[in-house]
Amino acid sequence: MTPTVAQAIATFLESARLSPRTIATYRQALQAFCQHLQRQGLDPATAPVTALTIDHVVGFLTARAPRSPQTRAEVSALRTALTYLAGVRKFYAYLTAADLHPTLSTEKLALRLKAMRGRFTPPPPRVHRRDLERLINYVKSLPPERQPARELRRRKIVALVLLLARTGLRLSELCALRRQDIDLSEGTVFVFRGKNNKSRLTYFDRETAQALLAYWEARGDRAHGRVGDLPAFSGRDRPGQPGTPIRPRTVQALITTLATAAGLSAPITPHSFRHGLATELVRRRVRESVVQRLMGHANPATTQIYVHLVNEEVQAEYREAFGAYDPPTGQPADGRPDPEE
The missing domain is CATH 1.10.443.10 (Intergrase catalytic core)
Structure with missing residues (x-):
């Protein structure tokens, strides 16, 4: 008998050999994914797991991730969306490995997401x-x-x-x-x-x-x-x-x-x-x-x-063209960009 989406998620979380912290993160991610499915008219409690498609994952990412993150809050939201995406992808991989969804292709999902990577790639935190x-x-x-x-x-x-x-x-x-x-x-x-x-x-x-x-x-x-x-x-x-x-x-x-x-x-x-x-x-x-x-x-x-x-070659040539950078006096040391980074 084909399990429902909710049943498959429960089995996945119970059988996954991951750290408790990762399990908790994946549980949050899949709860958010289920909420997305409900907004799309698919009830995880009754819908068979075979009703899941690649479009559901793509739509989930598109709905949660800011289109063009500029502020710190938007970048943070993007990181959360990508973390949740990792949980959903792990669940889809489980469905494929367990033969619960024979027509699901994780390879095609990866290609779809790769095509979107430029839009959904946050910069690493700026650490001085x-x-x-x-x-x-x-x-x-x-x-x-x-x-x-x-x-x-x-x-x-x-x-x-x-x-x-x-x-x-x-x-x-x-x-x-x-x-x-x-x-x-x-x-x-x-x-x-x-x-x-x-x-x-x-x-x-x-x-x-x-x-x-x-x-x-x-x-x-x-x-x-x-x-x-x-x-x-x-x-x-x-x-x-x-x-x-x-x-x-x-x-x-x-x-x-x-x-x-x-x-x-x-x-x-x-x-x-x-x-x-x-x-x-x-x-x-x-x-x-x-x-x-x-x-x-x-x-x-x-x-x-x-x-x-870390693009020191670009910085070196820029300084060579316009001269060495002399920071203004009276500026606090904290939070000022490091010219070597």
Whole structure:
């Protein structure tokens, strides 16, 4: 018996081997998709799943995405629409793989969406290296605390911020790390089944290694038998009690608090460090294929965005034609465009 759209969605969400956060996002996306279907006269509760078409997905994206995003709010709305689109496409792929919709072609859907890509491609967030370095320097300058619990938290903050900045880990990847995933002797992080279930290696420097070691020592990891199973970062850890893995919302709130304390007016999130690293790698002329592997980009087009964003050759020739740029005096340092980005 052919399931209804609603039944197929429920089965898809129950059987999907994805992180709880991704499942929650896909559930929101498919709820929005069902609302779109109802506006089109198709009731997900009664309509068979075979009633779904490629036009339903295209119409869903067209209805949600701004036609020509200009403001930050419009760009944000576009990003949300693309996130929801990813959930719907994953559902359509499930229908095809499970033979629930024999006439559905995900290849044709991909071609239709590819033809629309130019219209629905948001720019990456504009992240200035100066802002990230200012936050990093602020964290590194935090004075040692006399109370062991407060000193433990300070060390955790330093290690967490440095690891985000040097590796470009996604927030979910950071929170899922165990000590066994981090090799201090090689300076590597093994990301096990990151986005799209892809694993990869990424790297960090000596300063980050020392910060991690200082945090783990203050946490008292040596008193535990199998330290490899301990979370790399704990949510609420006390000396001698590593605790449970840190939660994404905790990291988000922490970075927001640190950015405010550092005097930054530009919004900084955990993902800002990822964008900052990708931009810096491209600026230093690291090969695109290497950047793609380090960042875990499934699509080379994602890496290419940063190549366009960092266009130093164009800037150099412009300055050669019109002279070096001399910024006006009396301007606040915060929020001013970085001429090197």
